[in-house]
Amino acid sequence: MAQGRSRLYRVAFSWCHDAGLADDLVQEALIKGLKSIHQLKDAAVLDAWLFSILNNCWRDHFRRQHPHADIEEIMELPTNDPNPEETHAESQLVGRVRRAVAALPMGQRQVITLVDLAQMAYSETAEALGIPVGTVMSRLSRARQSLRELLHEAPVPLRVLTPKTRSGQ
Amino acid sequence: MSAPNLSEEELNAFVDDQLGTADRARVLDAINRDEALQRRVAEIRQTQSLLRHAYERPPLPRRTAATPAAWSQKMLAASLLISLGIASGWMLHKLAGNGFNQATQTAATPKGVVIQVSKNDPAEWEVALANARNVRKAYGDKDITVEIVAYGPGLQMLRNDSPVSAGLEAAQQDGVKLLACGNTMRMTHTTRQDLNWLVDVVPAGIVEILQKQSEGYAYLRP
Numbered sequence: 548m549a550q551g552r553s554r555l556y557r558v559a560f561s562w563c564h565d566a567g568l569a570d571d572l573v574q575e576a577l578i579k580g581l582k583s584i585h586q587l588k589d590a591a592v593l594d595a596w597l598f599s600i601l602n603n604c605w606r607d608h609f610r611r612q613h614p615h616a617d618i619e620e621i622m623e624l625p626t627n628d629p630n631p632e633e634t635h636a637e638s639q640l641v642g643r644v645r646r647a648v649a650a651l652p653m654g655q656r657q658v659i660t661l662v663d664l665a666q667m668a669y670s671e672t673a674e675a676l677g678i679p680v681g682t683v684m685s686r687l688s689r690a691r692q693s694l695r696e697l698l699h700e701a702p703v704p705l706r707v708l709t710p711k712t713r714s715g716q
Numbered sequence: 717m718s719a720p721n722l723s724e725e726e727l728n729a730f731v732d733d734q735l736g737t738a739d740r741a742r743v744l745d746a747i748n749r750d751e752a753l754q755r756r757v758a759e760i761r762q763t764q765s766l767l768r769h770a771y772e773r774p775p776l777p778r779r780t781a782a783t784p785a786a787w788s789q790k791m792l793a794a795s796l797l798i799s800l801g802i803a804s805g806w807m808l809h810k811l812a813g814n815g816f817n818q819a820t821q822t823a824a825t826p827k828g829v830v831i832q833v834s835k836n837d838p839a840e841w842e843v844a845l846a847n848a849r850n851v852r853k854a855y856g857d858k859d860i861t862v863e864i865v866a867y868g869p870g871l872q873m874l875r876n877d878s879p880v881s882a883g884l885e886a887a888q889q890d891g892v893k894l895l896a897c898g899n900t901m902r903m904t905h906t907t908r909q910d911l912n913w914l915v916d917v918v919p920a921g922i923v924e925i926l927q928k929q930s931e932g933y934a935y936l937r938p
Contacts, residue, residue, distance in 0.1 A: 560774040570777035584926065644770035662732060663767045669734045684725040691728060691763050698766065 552577075554665060555601055561660040562605055564649050572608065576601040594667060598675035602657065609653075647697035655690035658683050722746050722753065731760045826934035828861030830925055833938070836869035838879045843938040845883040848892040863928070867897030867921025871906065874915045881912060888914045897921030 552573060559569035559576075580600050587596055648656060661672040662683075669687075673680045722743060729735050730743045747753045829851050833844050848862050864887070866873045873880060874896050884894060896911055898919045908917065918924040929935050 557771050557774050561771050566775045566777040569774070587922075640766075641770045644766050648767065648770070659767065660771075663764050664771050669729070669732070684729060687732075688724045688728045691760055692724070694767065695759060695763050698763075 555597065558598065558660050558665050559601060559605065561645075561648060561664055562653070562657060564645060568608070572601060572604045575604045579604065592671070592674060594665070595671040595674035598661060598665065598667070598671075599677065602676055643698065644694075647694050650697055651690055651693055654678075655686045655693065658686040659690035659694070662687055727753065727756055728760060731757060731764070826860070827932040828863065828928065828934070829936055830928040830933045831862070831864045831936045831938070832921075832925055833864055833866040833870035833873050834868045834921075836872045838873075840938045841870075841873040841878075841880045842883060844873075845880060845887045845892075847936065847938060849887050849890045852890045852892060861893065861933070862891065863893035863895055865895045865897065865918070865921045865924050867900045871896060871900045871904065874911050875906070876910060876912055878912065884912050884914060895921070895924060897924075 555573045555576065556569055559572045560566060563569055563572070576597065580597055583600075587593070648660070651659070657676055658672060661667045661675060662669070667675065669680050669683045673683045676683070678686075726735070726739070726743055727747075730740065730747070733740075735743060747757060829848075831844050831848055833841060844864055848864055851860070851862050864873075872878065874884065874894060878884065888894060894912070894915045895918045896906075896915050898917050900906070900921065901908075901911075901917065911917075925935060
């Protein structure tokens with residue numbers, strides 16, 4: 548089992564692909580969680596509960612940034628600077644997968660990362676995202692399908708996909 | 717041969733082990749008889765492992781120097797995490813095995829250790845007991861409190877008819893406290909008499925864990 552904070556962080560990063568933002572979201576979620584711990588009725592659903600708080604934090608952040616966008620459908624590209632490690636072939640693969648994940652609609656991205664990265668059950672994922680289990684299943688199925696297709700396509704250079712470049716460039 | 721009644725969703729649920737027994741058997745049977753389905757399952761697994769690999773080591777945030785306020789928030793958040801119980805087995809493994817010294821070098825000696833048992837899983841109970849006793853032994857003369865808090869399905873561990881009764885007694889002999897969640901007892905109509913006589917009852921298991929954590933106890937989960 549993954550360690551707690553890093554597990555939340557990994558999922559938050561896979562949603563936003565921005566290390567600083569992911570860290571802030573996890574922090575915010577943990578603080579909100581602590582403040583509302585009394586609302587947690589059943590300790591068995593801790594995971595789903597904590598990820599649902601993370602989801603709310605992420606949505607709040609997203610709405611502030613994009614007040615008119617539909618979060619379920621939005622696709623976002625990684626905005627953090629290229630990782631220097633990406634020069635290695637191994638990291639190129641990692642980069643490709645992350646870009647493919649970033650290209651998934653948010654609704655699908657959240658489901659596939661909760662199931663595959665946080666290793667949550669479908670029912671927990673449904674609870675965390677406030678959607679029916681049937682939706683979890685259909686989104687997951689579509690997400691994996693798209694991911695597979697995206698990964699079979701020719702790799703796209705990172706810089707083309709990165710909207711933010713360093714100032715002075 | 718194709719399997720017309722098998723949906724893509726079902727195939728994914730099979731890979732994720734999210735099907736009931738009957739569905740699982742049906743899907744497995746279909747997969748066994750169809751090479752195309754076998755390829756599909758392999759593809760799903762491959763996508764899954766690629767994804768896991770890609771986020772195994774996400775980049776770490778570049779933090780500016782934390783203000784005292786931010787730092788205390790961080791501590792607050794860390795305590796929540798630990799008390800919530802999603803901090804995990806690795807800590808326990810470190811404490812239990814050779815990593816013990818490593819773990820204690822980087823952190824101050826905890827005031828105590830609180831171990832969560834929330835699953836009805838005798839194998840996990842054995843691990844919890846072994847680790848509780850190991851912690852007691854490892855700290856030797858230092859007066860460190862070690863307690864096991866059982867709640868939810870984990871309460872079964874502390875029952876009279878528990879398969880680990882001998883282990884409970886041995887642990888208690890070593891000074892490990894055994895605590896049962898009063899809320900779980902009430903909800904499952906468990907009385908004090910149903911539990912091992914060495915067990916103490918706390919009002920709520922999760923609150924006990926939270927409380928101990930705020931007092932500086934380390935939190936572990938097998």
